[in-house]
Amino acid sequence: MKDIKKPQKSKKERDDARTLEVLFEISEAVSITRNPDELYRVIHKSLGRILNVENFHIALHHEDKDSITFPYYVSEKKEKPEEIFNFSRTDSLTGKVIQAKRPLIFFAEDIIEFAKARGQKITGTVSKIWLGAPLIISNRIIGVIAMQSFNSPKDYKKKDLDLLNAVSRHIALAIERKDSDEKFSEQRQVLEKILESSPVGICLVENRIFKWVNTEMVRMFGYEKKEDFENANVRMIYNTDEDFSISGSLIYTDLKKSGKSDFDFDVKRKDGTLFKAHIIITGSYQETPLESTIVTIVDISEREEIQKEKMKREKLQGVLEMAGAICHEINQPLQSIYGYSTLFEDNESIPPEDLQKIKKQALRIGDITKRLSGITRYKTVEYPGRIRIIDIWSAGSDL
Numbered sequence: 001m002k003d004i005k006k007p008q009k010s011k012k013e014r015d016d017a018r019t020l021e022v023l024f025e026i027s028e029a030v031s032i033t034r035n036p037d038e039l040y041r042v043i044h045k046s047l048g049r050i051l052n053v054e055n056f057h058i059a060l061h062h063e064d065k066d067s068i069t070f071p072y073y074v075s076e077k078k079e080k081p082e083e084i085f086n087f088s089r090t091d092s093l094t095g096k097v098i099q100a101k102r103p104l105i106f107f108a109e110d111i112i113e114f115a116k117a118r119g120q121k122i123t124g125t126v127s128k129i130w131l132g133a134p135l136i137i138s139n140r141i142i143g144v145i146a147m148q149s150f151n152s153p154k155d156y157k158k159k160d161l162d163l164l165n166a167v168s169r170h171i172a173l174a175i176e177r178k179d180s181d182e183k184f185s186e187q188r189q190v191l192e193k194i195l196e197s198s199p200v201g202i203c204l205v206e207n208r209i210f211k212w213v214n215t216e217m218v219r220m221f222g223y224e225k226k227e228d229f230e231n232a233n234v235r236m237i238y239n240t241d242e243d244f245s246i247s248g249s250l251i252y253t254d255l256k257k258s259g260k261s262d263f264d265f266d267v268k269r270k271d272g273t274l275f276k277a278h279i280i281i282t283g284s285y286q287e288t289p290l291e292s293t294i295v296t297i298v299d300i301s302e303r304e305e306i307q308k309e310k311m312k313r314e315k316l317q318g319v320l321e322m323a324g325a326i327c328h329e330i331n332q333p334l335q336s337i338y339g340y341s342t343l344f345e346d347n348e349s350i351p352p353e354d355l356q357k358i359k360k361q362a363l364r365i366g367d368i369t370k371r372l373s374g375i376t377r378y379k380t381v382e383y384p385g386r387i388r389i390i391d392i393w394s395a396g397s398d399l
């Protein structure tokens with residue numbers, strides 16, 4: 001209390017101009033001071049220029065716990081109280097202000113009568129005058145600002161309730177802002193945890209400059225730390241200037257049209273290797289599409305390989321089904337041809353060498369159908385006329 005002097009009770013100090021000056025000082029402090037404890041000290045000191053603030057406190061009501069705490073407490077007579085629980089069942093002047101939801105003033109006789117009516121024994125020095133104003137946020141009472149004097153009831157005037165009430169609104173505004181800041185900070189921490197745990201690369205890009213990336217983005221591109229990306233041009237993930245230009249034009253056009261760009265593109269890791277990525281970009285401003293964008297990147301190279309392998313299997317399955325059908329249909333007439341050629345061996349009108357040719361070609365067809373039925377992989381060869389045909393001689397195991 002060394003820096004706060006009891007004010008002289010002169011008209012000069014208590015005139016309207018002086019009061020407005022103090023209110024402006026408090027308002028300015030609320031605007032620039034983010035630390036509540038520091039703000040309470042500033043308010044206390046400012047009020048000390050025009051009022052007796054030797055006994056001054058700010059009390060916060062915690063409805064969920066039915067308690068009250070004192071983040072700021074200055075008193076000539078008492079130490080700062082601990083948190084008071086079961087507050088709704090505790091009679092106090094602070095409680096009366098909360099119940100009334102308006103500023104109240106009590107003189108010594110009021111305080112004594114209040115105590116007697118509740119069967120309370122008065123101990124210690126009774127205040128000559130006590131003033132309190134509620135702290136209100138969205139029609140909800142969150143606490144009280146109060147001051148009192150043990151010296152004289154003339155230390156305050158009833159119009160000082162208006163001043164205290166004005167100050168209470170400033171304090172409530174600061175507390176509301178603090179609560180909003182804390183909630184925003186908590187939400188931001190939760191969001192950052194979600195983004196950090198995402199298996200997808202996520203980044204904030206402004207005018208094609210990386211401003212923030214998550215851990216998966218760093219891992220995906222083979223870098224060591226986030227700082228490798230921060231304030232770096234997105235050109236770093238493209239293989240060539242041409243790729244950088246093509247993607248930029250595509251992104252700009254999509255964002256300008258719909259606010260979203262969704263495409264696949266080959267991008268580059270730190271070691272220079274390329275991989276296929278699925279990129280989704282959303283923008284905040286369609287007038288200036290690249291000003292601020294959220295980018296998600298998924299490595300689909302493995303998925304693409306799986307898709308290729310799936311297509312190969314599907315093609316092979318088609319070949320196998322076709323080969324099975326061909327073998328089944330050809331083998332029956334082939335057996336007939338081979339059988340009739342054997343029957344004609346005793347026919348002298350047919351030269352033996354011609355029968356051998358027939359048997360040889362029948363055996364060759366049989367070998368082909370055997371090869372077809374043994375296909376285990378899909379392989380093609382070029383055929384005259386720029387046609388590709390299945391290579392049945394190397395598409396299966398050796399027979």
